[in-house]
Amino acid sequence: MSDRGATSRSLNLTLPAPDATARIHYNPSAATLRSLSAHLETETAFGSPAYVSEQRSRQSAFTRNDVDSDFTADDYGHVETAVEAVRDGDREFVCLDLRVGRHPEHSYDARYFVPVEQARIALSLTRLFERRRFDEPDFCTVQLPDHDTLAVRTLVDEGFTAVLGSDYTGEAKKSFLRLFMQRTKAAGGLGLHAGCKRVTLDTDDGPREVGQLFLGLSATGKSTLTAHGLGLSGAESTTMLQDDVCALLPDGTVAGSEGSGLYVKTIGLDRAEQPAVYDAVTHDSAVLENVDVDESGAVDFDSDRHTANGRAAVLRDRLASAGADIDLDGVDQVFFITRNPAMPPVTKLDSAGAAAAFMLGESIQTSAGDPDAAGEAIRVVGTNPFIVGSEGEEGNRFRHLIDALDVECYLLNTGRVGERDIGVRESVTILREVARGAVSWREDGDTGLTVPADLDGMDIRRYDVTANLADASERLADLRRERRAYLATFDELDETIIETTY
Numbered sequence: 001m002s003d004r005g006a007t008s009r010s011l012n013l014t015l016p017a018p019d020a021t022a023r024i025h026y027n028p029s030a031a032t033l034r035s036l037s038a039h040l041e042t043e044t045a046f047g048s049p050a051y052v053s054e055q056r057s058r059q060s061a062f063t064r065n066d067v068d069s070d071f072t073a074d075d076y077g078h079v080e081t082a083v084e085a086v087r088d089g090d091r092e093f094v095c096l097d098l099r100v101g102r103h104p105e106h107s108y109d110a111r112y113f114v115p116v117e118q119a120r121i122a123l124s125l126t127r128l129f130e131r132r133r134f135d136e137p138d139f140c141t142v143q144l145p146d147h148d149t150l151a152v153r154t155l156v157d158e159g160f161t162a163v164l165g166s167d168y169t170g171e172a173k174k175s176f177l178r179l180f181m182q183r184t185k186a187a188g189g190l191g192l193h194a195g196c197k198r199v200t201l202d203t204d205d206g207p208r209e210v211g212q213l214f215l216g217l218s219a220t221g222k223s224t225l226t227a228h229g230l231g232l233s234g235a236e237s238t239t240m241l242q243d244d245v246c247a248l249l250p251d252g253t254v255a256g257s258e259g260s261g262l263y264v265k266t267i268g269l270d271r272a273e274q275p276a277v278y279d280a281v282t283h284d285s286a287v288l289e290n291v292d293v294d295e296s297g298a299v300d301f302d303s304d305r306h307t308a309n310g311r312a313a314v315l316r317d318r319l320a321s322a323g324a325d326i327d328l329d330g331v332d333q334v335f336f337i338t339r340n341p342a343m344p345p346v347t348k349l350d351s352a353g354a355a356a357a358f359m360l361g362e363s364i365q366t367s368a369g370d371p372d373a374a375g376e377a378i379r380v381v382g383t384n385p386f387i388v389g390s391e392g393e394e395g396n397r398f399r400h401l402i403d404a405l406d407v408e409c410y411l412l413n414t415g416r417v418g419e420r421d422i423g424v425r426e427s428v429t430i431l432r433e434v435a436r437g438a439v440s441w442r443e444d445g446d447t448g449l450t451v452p453a454d455l456d457g458m459d460i461r462r463y464d465v466t467a468n469l470a471d472a473s474e475r476l477a478d479l480r481r482e483r484r485a486y487l488a489t490f491d492e493l494d495e496t497i498i499e500t501t502y
Helices: 028-038 073-087 115-127 169-186 222-227 275-281 351-360 392-403 425-434 472-487
Strands: 024-027 050-051 064-065 095-101 108-115 139-144 153-156 159-165 192-202 206-215 238-242 245-248 254-256 259-264 287-289 311-315 333-337 348-349 362-364 376-377 409-412 440-443 449-453
Touching: 028 115, 050 115, 050 153, 050 362, 064 440, 073 139, 073 153, 073 159, 095 169, 108 115, 108 169, 115 222, 115 259, 115 287, 115 311, 139 169, 139 222, 159 169, 159 222, 159 287, 169 192, 169 245, 169 259, 169 311, 192 222, 192 392, 192 425, 206 222, 206 425, 222 238, 222 275, 222 333, 222 425, 245 287, 259 275, 333 351, 333 362, 351 392, 351 409, 351 472, 409 425
Parallel strands: 024 095, 050 287, 064 153, 108 139, 139 159, 206 333, 333 409
Antiparallel strands: 095 108, 153 159, 192 206, 192 238, 192 245, 245 254, 259 311, 287 311, 348 409, 348 449, 362 376, 440 449
C-alpha cells in the first residue's frame, strides 16, 4: 500500500479480526479502559476521571469526505496510514465494537480502533454507544491522536474514517454519526443534528403525547431544552430520547443514534437551571474532558482554563429526564434554535419558512466548532456541520417531509431580543405552552412575523422586537434581502424556499 496514487477501489481496508492478535485489546471493560488511561487521568471529587486533550474541538478545516471532495493521492494516503498502523505495525490498540442506533432498519455496527495510550477516548465512547458483538462492521474508524499530520478523511461508501493528529473525543463520535446521517438520507429520510423528546400531557380526552425536535448548534441550549422537564408534574411529564443526532424517517418516526449516553457541554453548568444534566455530569460514571479540575479533585464548571468547550460523556441511566427508549414514535413539532437578536422569542413558520430556517441555520459560533471565532454570527445548513452530499437537496427533503407529516415548525430564540435576555425559564414556558397548543398567534404588522398574541406564564409583550431593537423594520428588511441572496447560492434549492418572507 505504498502507492500514493491509490484510489478507494484499490485500497485494502481489511483490519485484524477480533482476537486475531495480542496487540489488540478487544472490547475491554470500562474499568480496564480507565486503568489503561491512568497516566492521563485526574480524579475528580465525584470519583470520575477527567482528562485534558491536546485538540479541544473538532477540526472542520482539516475534514474531508470523498463525496464532497475530489480525493487526492495524499487523501488516500491518510487512509492508508490509519489502516497500516493497525494492521502492520507493532503498536498496541484498543478495539471497540459498538452499535449506532437501535431502530430495526436504521442501526449500524461500528468498530473503533485507538492506540492503547489513548484508551480514555474509547472509555468515553462506551458512555455514548451501546456495545454489540458482530463479525463485519458497517462503519469503521481508526484514530491516531499522536500522528504528526492533522487530517480527518472519510470514505463514505466504505464507511471508513481515518482521524489523524486529533485526540478529541468528538472526532470519534462524529465519525460514526456523520455516516449514520448519510445512510438515513440515502434511505429517503433525513439525518438531523437534533435532540428529541416526548412530552406527555393530561387532557380532557386522556393522555396525549407530543414529539418535539430541537435543531441547534452546540451551546445554544439544545441539550438543556431537550433534557428539561418543562415544569410538568403528576400525570404530565417529559422524556429525553436523544441529545445530538437523530434520523427523521418518511413515516414520521425519529430514530436515535446514541443508545448509552450523551456528550454534553459543561461550561457554566448550574444545578438550578440544568438539574438533570448536572446530576449526570457529577456522577462517578461520567468521563470529563477539558474541564478545569484542580489537584484536590475540585471541579470548576465556570472556568475556561482549558477551553470553553469542556465536555462530559454521561450515561443515560444517570440522567433523570432520559427514558429507556431512544426512538420517537412520531414528531409533531420542530424548533430551530437561534440566537439572532432581531428575532422574537418564538416565531411560527410555514413549511417554506421552516425549510428556509433549516437552510439558514442562523446562530452564533461556539467553541465546539471554532474557538477563535466563538461569539460571531454563523450560518450552518441544518445547524449540521456533518452533511454529506448536496445541502440544497437537504432543504428540499426537509420541506417534503414536514409537509407530508404535517409537522408544526417554530424558530426559538434562546439568546436575546435587542438587549433583553431570554432566559431558560422563558424558553421552557414557550415549549410547554406550544406543546399544549395553548398559544394564540398573530401576524405582527411591524415585522411580518407570526408571533404569540399572548402566552400563559410569560409577559410576551416585553420581548416585542420593535420595542427592543432600534430600526427593527429596516433591519429585518435588510436581513430578509440578505437571507434570500444567501439561499440563492444553493443551486438545487427550490425557488419557493428562497423566496420565503421569513
